[in-house]
Amino acid sequence: MPEISVRGLEIPESPIRKLAPLAVAAKGRGIKVYHLNIGQPDLPTPQVGLDALKNINRTVLEYSPSQGYQSYREKLISYYKKYNIDVKADDIIVTAGGSEAVFFALMACLNPGDEIIIPEPGYANYKAFALLAGATIRTITTTIEEGFALPKVEKFEELINEHTKGILICNPNNPTGYLYSRSEMEQIRDLVKKYDLYLFSDEVYREYIYTDAPYTSACHLEGIENNVVLIDSVSKRYSECGVRIGALITKNEELRATVLKFCQARLSPPLLGQIVAEASLDAPEAYFRSVYDEYVERRKCLIDGLNSIPGVYSPMPMGAFYTVARLPVDDCEKFCRWCLNEFSYEGETVMMAPASGFYTTPGAGYNQVRIAYVLKKEDLERALTILRKALEEYPGRVDEK
Template sequence: MPKISQKGLHMPASPIRKLTPFADKAKADGKKVYHLNIGQPDIETPEGMLNAIKNIDFKVWAYTPSEGTLSYRKKLVEYYNKLGYNITPDNIIVTTGGSEAITIAMMTCLDQGDEVIIPEPFYANYNGFANQTDIVVKPILSYIDNGFALPPIAEFEKVITEKTKAIIICNPNNPTGYLYSREELEALKALCLKYDLYLFSDEAYREFCYDGRTFVSPMHLDGLDDNVVVMDTVSKRYSACGARLGCLITKNKEIISTGLKFAQARLSPGMVEQIAGEAAVDTPDEYFEAVSKEYTERRDTLVNALNQMDGVYCPNPGGAFYVVAKLPIDNADKFCQWMLESFSHDNQTVMMAPATGFYSSPGAGANEVRMAYVLNNNDLSKAMECLAEGLKQYPGRTL
């Protein structure tokens, strides 16, 4: 029988989805499963997006330009320039989700064997994208004790080699919810200019900043235009994960012209999605204000409940809709599977993502889990009751 590729064998399984068979079995057995493992919001998608789809009237479902339709890119310019990005439609390549924006950025800017530095824990699929594009992830540990703040710049410099070509940040961060400050971004700017590095900025959670904190993008920093690549998506902002619509943004013309060749190779982003995305830009500010208020309340429910549990510690995140919590357990992968396979409280249980999959360093995150506060407060409270009881019964409890 022909053999599977080495690339396929080395492709990591998603920590967010790999326990799905156990969740499915729990549901088949009649258990209620609270899904805190995946960032699928239950917030309603803006009405304008849905109406745009319902009112579509075309006779041919045709290809769009590889870089995205001009009308959609013009609407995106309205959105980003309102935020102070100062871009034109020529600075944008529309992509099939934020995932494709990341892979196009990697393929455009990095060669096989080149290294990219990423503070960890980081979005688990960065490992998968690196495997696909044959680049090497050089992780820099951040720590739960200080809320997963950006590691000192000296730690970055320790791992820089002649192969280092880029740094990736996710801000606000998935999985930790940490919101990078202007001071931290200025420090990264100085580092990128010193070593002539790209700075990839994953901004999927831009709208979700709490407690009066301000979002800062590398696009706001002077003198970094040729180094910055923003990777974005409508998935979280508009609660439209199934739209699979994102974009790559840069003022570096060479990146745009080269990235377009990869975009042409996959033909085009979807027409219907761009019609919906164009309508999404006109979503009123009140929508985001209500969503931010809702997520703030959910965050407080989750974080307060976690920190009241014996032996549990969870920092209070400044953005996104995730937390990473440290639990009194021997192994997060075993615990998360046990919660689905062997545990039930009032015929209910909780699905979480083991944090090990959000690290690249072997052994890191062994007693940590990521949870997404994408359920309503009532369900979150019930999920926390289940977790508290599960921690009491788990055979591998360490405290």
């Protein structure tokens, strides 16, 4: 039998999805599973988006332009303007989700052997896309004890060498919920400018910021306009994960032309997804307010509940709808597997994402999990009760002395 590629063997499994077969098996045994592992909102998609999908009157479902429909890109200008992000339609390339935007950006900007700096813990698929581009990830470690705040600029500079090509951030952050301050963003800007690096900024959670501090986009940073690549998606802001529509935005014309070649090779972004996403831009402000208010309540419910469990600690996330929590266990991946394979409480269990998969440093995050508060409060409260019971029964519990 022919051998599998080295690339295929090296690419990591998703910490978010790799335990999915265990969840399926648990459900097959009649166990109810509370999914805290994945950022799949349960809140409704805007009605205007659903109506657009129901009322499609095309007789042919055609290819769209490789860069996405002009009408959608034109309409996005007003959306970004609400966040003081000044773009033209030609600055925007529509992608098949934010994931494709990250992948195309790294493929267009990095050569094999180049290095990219990513704060850890970070979104697990960044590692996969960097490997596919032949690049090496250098991580700048943030800690749960410091609320996952960025280290001082000197820590970044220790990692920069002749192979360094860029810095990739997620703001607000997945998996930690951390929100980068204006001063932190300016610190990154100064590094990008000093060493002429790319700044890849994944900003798909900008709607969900739980502080009065102003939101700072990479596109707000002066003097590095041609270095910035903004990654976006409709998945989270409209509960439209399945339509697979994202965007890559940059003022860098040469980079856009290069990315477009990758877009042409994959032909076009999803037609139906663009129809839904374009219509969803007309969602009323009341929709966004209700969704935001719901996440505020869920965040309080989850974090208060986690920190009331003996041995558990989670900082208060300032954005997105995730948190990383430290558990009193020997190994969180073993614990998460045990919850699905061997444990249930009154016929129910919980599924979480082991946080070690969001770190590149071996051994880091072994006693942490990422939890998404995308379930209604009643389900979160029930999941917290189950987690408390699981920690009481888990044979690998480790209490601090």
